Amino acid sequence: MIVEERFVVNAPVDRVWNFLLDARSLAGCVPGCNHVEPAGENAYRALMKAKIGPISANFKIRIDIAESNPPTFLRSTMRGEDSKMASNLTASNVIELTSLEPEKTEIYYRSEVNVLGRLGKFGEGIMKRKAREVGEQFVRSVKERLETTPSTS
Amino acid sequence: MKKEIELTINGSPYRLSVEPDRTLLEVLREDLGLTGTKEGCASGECGACTVLLDGEPIRSCLILAVDVRGREVVTIEGVAENRTPHKIQKAFIDCGAIQCGFCTPGMILVGKALLEKHPKPGERQIREAISGNLCRCTGYAKIVEAIKAASRS
């Protein structure tokens, strides 16, 4: 399933880029994502929690930066596993930044996510809805962090 | 932690020691060798696991064995009396209502429960009673005919 969004932040493109490239601050904007640590060059490990009703999943994920063109383009891939739920998560993500004004940047992100295994049976309909909620929260958090924090973020 | 339960199956008393998360279907098939009751979908939709609990059809794949303590269970193995086929079993044979046989135990038990409550059911009543049992072979016509025939004998 595809989750994508285009939104504007009141911050200069370089600050946005640095913020998004900092895995910890980026992960901090994704609900359910925590324990981010570097895992080698251009790679990170993290935990991703997701919940639908009584069913919870805890994915151990690895994010690899595949392509990086500062300050406008970032492509990454994500692989995750929850062995208790016998499920895997894969995603390919793209982030594009466009400077609209010195203090205004447009962020476009697109994530193609697949859930395989036991949880994959669940049905794309609800998962897509949930993924969209995660995306909406992501947008809110990014805006909040970038628009209220002073320039050294 | 295993639980001790006492119940009646096909007229005989049983004392069993079961883990609480085991279904009646599992216990019937795996512990007691009563394999006439089948597992089809493991989600209560196909009816192959149907047994009678205190005379009422239920899904043995959805009921925990510990939950039927003190109750009376009838499986297909308990339908014939003294090795004489029940009139429903005879009707199924005479009407040609059995092809692969997978749905048959459930169908017969549902038919038996119906006739005990409504000795002269109309066609609509029969169809409603078996509406929770899927048959992929017969197209249901012979099964309805068999239950009707049994009600007349």
Next chain:
Amino acid sequence: MENIEYVEPKTVREACALLAKSENAKVLAGGASLVVLLKNKLIFPDQLVNLKTIAGLDRIDPSPEGELRIGALCRHRDIENSPVIQERCEILTQAALSIASPPIRNMGTIGGNICHAEPSADFPPALIALGATLKITGSKQSRTVPIAEFFSDYYENVLEPDEILTEIRIPPLPSFSGGSYLKLNKTTNSVAILGVGAVIGLDESGNCAYAGLGVGGAASTPLAITDAAMLVEKPITSSLIETVASAAVKRCEPISNVHATETYRKEMVGVLARRALTRALEKAERTTKES
């Protein structure tokens, strides 16, 4: 599977105390929903609290004030066969009969159906249309919650970890009332794609004294279409019904899946809302003629 404990409290208080103590307990009523999750290894509780051993949770009692109290452990079969429910809020009989198949109805409970909070569950739209309230008991206190406020998200409700739904309360309806529960599904026994419940009550002059409309399967939770209130104190025309049906469509946020697309669901909400309201009205009018 890890060790799982099975406990059988004899009272609601005991059950709530058990739930309050355990981090990871699940209540067990009919098992029709819970056992599926358990056997498919989607949940891993360490304790199962059987509610069926608590006496008195499966009663159906009219109260002197005209309210009908339905115990949460009533099976769908009990609802289906209850003469007092048929007489006072027949929409529930319709909803009960529409659930799955006879063997499932012999096991599943109305409380379980509500608390599992499947967006397309059959009782919630009918209960919303009836304006039902839920009695919830916890280890420290009890509270009542209008059914429309009980659901918080897909498969989620507002129960605290130590709380149990014990009773469903149906308020008295005007003397001339009718209800209709309509379900859209692929085959007779399959889960609802959409479910719409409408209840209309008329006064002696044939004007609307009560109108309720609930929709299931069209959002992350069952929806209360409060716009139905615009019918009250008016003679109900088909154009008014159309207005309410359109309002219902606007309130929906359905998903697309293999069973139906978002567009089709939205369209069908309008169709079913219109039909259910019309049938509920017809039934209510018929009771005025019978009296």
